Amino acid sequence: MNPGFLFIFIDFRPLLLRMKKILFALILMMSFSYGFATHTKGGWMYYEYLGPGIQDPTKLRYRVGLNFYMDCPSSIIENTFFFSIFSGNRNEFLEDVAVSMNSPTDIQNCVLNTCYPCISNIPTICYKLINYETIIELVPNPGGYVISKQRCCRVNNITNIVAPSNIWGATYSITIPGVNQTVTNSHINSSPEFAFNDTTIVCADNLFTMDFSATDDDGDSLVYSFCSSYAGGTQADPVPFPSAAPPYTFVPYQLPFSGSSPLGMGVTLDPVTGIASGIAPPPGEYVITICVDEYRNGQRFAGSRKELHLQVAPCNPVKATLDPRFLTCGDLTISFFNQTDGPAIQNWKWIFGDPTTGANDTSFLQFPSHTFSYAGVYTIKLIVNEGLPCADSTIQRLSVYPGFFPGFESTGPYCTGQPVQFTDTTRTNYGVVDYWHWDFGDMATLADTSDLQNPTFIFTNPGSYTVRLISGNSLGCRDIKEQIINVLPSPLLNLLSQDTTYCALDSLQLTATGSGNFTWTPNSNILNANTATPTVFPTIKTKYFVALEMQGCISRDSVELTPLNDLTNSINALPATICEEDTLTLTGSSNKTSHLSWQWNPAASLATPALQTTLAFPLVSTPYTLVTRWGTHCVSTASVNIPVTPLAIPYAGPDSSFCVGQSAIPLLASGGNNYTWTPAAGLSNTNIPNPVASPLVTTTYVVAVGVNGCDKKRTDSILVTVRDKPIITTTNDTLICITDTLQLQVSGTGNAAWTPNFMISNTASASPLVSPDVPTQYHVRLTDMHGCFKDDSVFVDVKPQVTLFAGPDTSICETHTFRLGATGDALHYNWSPPTGLSDPNILNPIANPAVSTDYTLTGNIGKCVNSSVVKIKVVAPPPANAGPDFNICLGFDAQLSASGGSIYKWTPDFFLNQNNIANPTVIKPSRTTQYIVTVRDTLGCPLAITDTVVVTVVPLMNVDAGPRDTSIVEGEPLFLKGTGAKTYTWSPATWLSDVNIPDPVSNPLDTIRYILTGSDEFGCKGVDTIDVFFFRVEEDMYVPTAFTPNGDGLNDTFKPILLGMKSLAYFRVYNRLGELMFSTSQPDHGWDGVYKGKPQDTATFVWMAAGVTYKGQVKKKKGYVVLIR
Secondary structure (H helix, E strand, C coil), X not given: CCCCCCCCCCCCHHHXXXXXXXXXXXXXXXXXXXXXXXXXXXXXXXXXXXXXCCCCCCCEEEEEEEEEEEECCCCCCCCEEEEEEEECCCCCEEEEEEXXXXXXXXXXXXXXXXXXXXXXXXCXXXXXXEEEEEEEEECCCCXXXXXXXXXXXXXXXXXXXXXXXXXXXXXXXXXXCCCCCCCCCCCCCCCCEECCCCCCCEECCCEEEEECCEECCCCCEEEEEEECCECCCCCCCCCCCCCCCCCCCECCECCCCCCCCCCCCCEEECCCCCEEEEECCCCEEEEEEEEEXXXXXXXXXXXXXXXXXXXXXXXXXXXXXXXCCCEECCCCEEECCCCCCCCCCCCXXXXXXXXXXXXXXXXXXXXXXXXXXXXXXEEEEEXXXXXXXXXXXXXXXXXXXXXXXXXXXXXXXXXXXXXEEEEECCEXXXXXXXXXXXXXXXXXXXXXXXXXXXXXXXCCCCEEEEEEEEEEECCCCEEEEEEEEEEECCCCCEECCCCEEEECCCCEECCEECCCEEEEECCCCEECCCCCCCEECCCCCEEEEEEEEECCEEEEEEEEEEXXXXXCEEEEEECCCEECCCCEEEEEEECCCCCEEXXXXXXXXXXXXXXXXXXXXXXXXXXXXXEEEECCCEEEEEEEEECEECCCCCECCCCEEEECCCCCEECCCECCCEEEEECCCCECCCCCCCCEECCCCCEEEEEEEECCCCXXXXXXXXXXXXXXXXXXXXXXXXXXXXXXXXXXXXXXXXEEEEECCCCECCCCCCCCEECCCCCEEEEEEEECCCCCEEEEEEEEEEECCCCEECCCCEEEECCCCEECCCEECCCEEEEECCCCECCCCCCCCEECCCCCEEEEEEEEECCEEEEEEEEEEEECCCCCECCXXXXXXXXXXXXXXXXXXXXXXXXXXXXXXXXXXXXXXXXXXXXXXXXXXXXXXXXXXXXXXXXXXXXXXXXXXXCECCCCEEEEECCCCEECCCXXXXXXXXXXXXXXXXXXXXXXXXXXXXXXXEEEEEECCCCCEEEEEEEEEEECCCCEEECCCEXXXXXXXXXXXXXXXXXXXXXXXXXXXECCCCCEEEEECCCCCCECCEECCEECCCEEEEEEEEEEECCCCEEEEEEEEEECC
């Protein structure tokens, strides 16, 4: 310590800890970009309990608001904020509430010298205050509610938070208490009310006081404290919607500032009065937040926050200020200076409180020095500007205790993972050493400090560390001693061997890796104990320790070994017995789980004989043996016998054949105990060895033969060939005349045999002649070389003559067809003439003659012939005609007229007086309709023919004479405008320029009604009227002085009445604060007394209007209107 200087100790411990926490946030924030205005300057939320809900009395009604500060030059102000509401116990988002802005107000300090005569360089302090306020109703909630608003960004160049400060947003929040707290009626509460006294001048490096107190209407006790400001919106999301859920993060403070010391450790806040005082920090802008806790009956139940950007200015007050922590621990000579010097101070007077020094006890220098007589406490007094208007003085105690010597020693080794001993060697000439704070300089942890006198610390990483000891004595002396130590890395030891049991008959190699010198203990039953891979063979349970040393640093580890000689094994067979060709699973088990090997025998019928579990497939009964080995020398053996049942030897018998439908074959299988035949088709029984087979087609039958006790079967097959009957073709059944002879024919492979032997030339011939005199059925059988046969027959009908009828005479419509209904028993037919027939050589052809025709039908059976005639009359369909399409005016009748037949039917029958006559009347149709008439006649063609007619109904004309009512003043021409017609006629003709045009000009001299008659191209007419009210007044805008927007239809809107005005430029309504309530340029639009969805209360409003007269002159007016509720 240098003698002659004051030593002022500042405890940097919390600042160093916080520096580590914000390091990563700072790196991230420096990567952000910004491109929008930053104007946020602070604010606070508040609430006021108003009683039970109005819409729902079970709810709680509160007035909730935000007083929001911006810098005064700001011009971008949000008209609406959204307050986000969260549940107080779960922090669950509930809803967003839109809140409108009240008029902004600028709050600024006085900058005149008459206000601050003893301060030079008076700063300008200005805040733009914007208030957002609304009323909400909340359901009673045990946890209460959190209400918040977030946005971005703060102004730039804030001194006490991490730069750049304009990337940090703000969160304004408040908590409404719940109803189930231990404090009675905690929910019936209003937050404390802060005063708007935030323009206090604070001069840098000078003493100041600033009042942050609040008033509480509920009489609760208030406790004040500095607290951390909240971050909020970001440049990427400047206005979060909704706000993020609590808890909220803090802005990162720049060292040496913090949330609890936002202006440095020289400024404190009185927890009872809420008054901040102390020595101000250097010039700049500082973020401070004041937290106010509410206590009721001694219990805290609510809290509020107020945030402010405080301007600390480079101003200079006339102030005498001494360091309140005067202390010297060097020698007896001290140098002094006024801590708040400035250009306005012209003289100084120092009194050192050391009368034994005589005249030296007083000095008039600006920077004096004084050597005190002895160690002790002295009273120092400073007077500035003595005898001048702006004078000041101060008194401060000074402690003089020279001789304080901090120091410490440390003892190695300095290795990672090993404790280092630190020993305090601090000495003091006065008092006793009673304070120690160590900082071991390990930035990788927050736990690198200690308040012990002689602590130990373990460094986890190698490197160079600056160890700092701050020591102090009972008289307040503090000083710092630093020492740099180099910490070496402990050797990296990796013990690959793990705790285990092993075969006591074996030896075991341990393995470790690392650089350095190895040492294994205990040094018994071990070989190569100074290597990384010793071999051990303990006879009892032993823990071996390994140490790896390099440059004096040691790493240690251990492994525990348990030697045993108790190996056992067993076999589990699943299933225990099998059938031939089946597989079973053999599984070995042991009382050991590691370092095991397995060997099964005999291996020939095993899938994996060297694994613990294997599949076995013995063909005969077989004994299996399992040898289990643990390690190298511990062995155990087990065995099991597997019985195997042999499968069947199937035989289905020899292949065979038969004729389909004429015989069956017995089957005979053997070789087992049970049988199953497939397919089942054609078998008498599928589950016996000897079923009878009679398949319809050639079939291979498979028999599955099994033995008792085994599911698996073996198969054999037999082919049963089914031979088809021979193919036979004979003469079709036929007719013959009684005088004729007929030759029969049979074809196919085989021999023919005919029955009966009646009037037939040869019964064994394939083509015998027959001449029966009565109808006869001849049968024939054809037999092939395999004895398979097939039967057929021919029926020969004998007729004495031909019976024939061409059908009754008939009529058909032109182009239509008709199937002739002739009957007869001839073999051959012929129609004449063939014209218009589908086939002239069949009995019933389809006829389509173009003209009436007589058709002759001739039929024969051999030599027997007959004929018959039918008459076909061809008739044209009726020529239907519904008449031409036509138009009628709405409200008139129309006559339809159809022709071409004798029977009529109209559809649809809408508006018709009758629908079954040729000329019905359409009575006053209301819409255009297409009518269809169906026409028939009685001339022989029953076909119905249709035709259509469209009756178009011309709608009523929308003749418009203009507005229903209009007003004019004397001398003002009226320009009429008729629309909706083809031709126009106005009446009466009084004062009109032309009565036969749509837009005549009228110069009325009195009130009059004009009638407009319009016609269209169809002759339909329409009528409209217009009333013209005549006023002998000047052209102007006439505005009422009151209106009552109560929904009764009378005076519900406020608007101007235009007389003689061509147009309305604007009509505006303002409240008493100058806010625009309503604006329009439409003459028929008016204000309904609602602003932003909220009905306005009874009040007086200002209106302004401007318009253009019919003469082209601009007219402006303004006045007052009373809204009456």
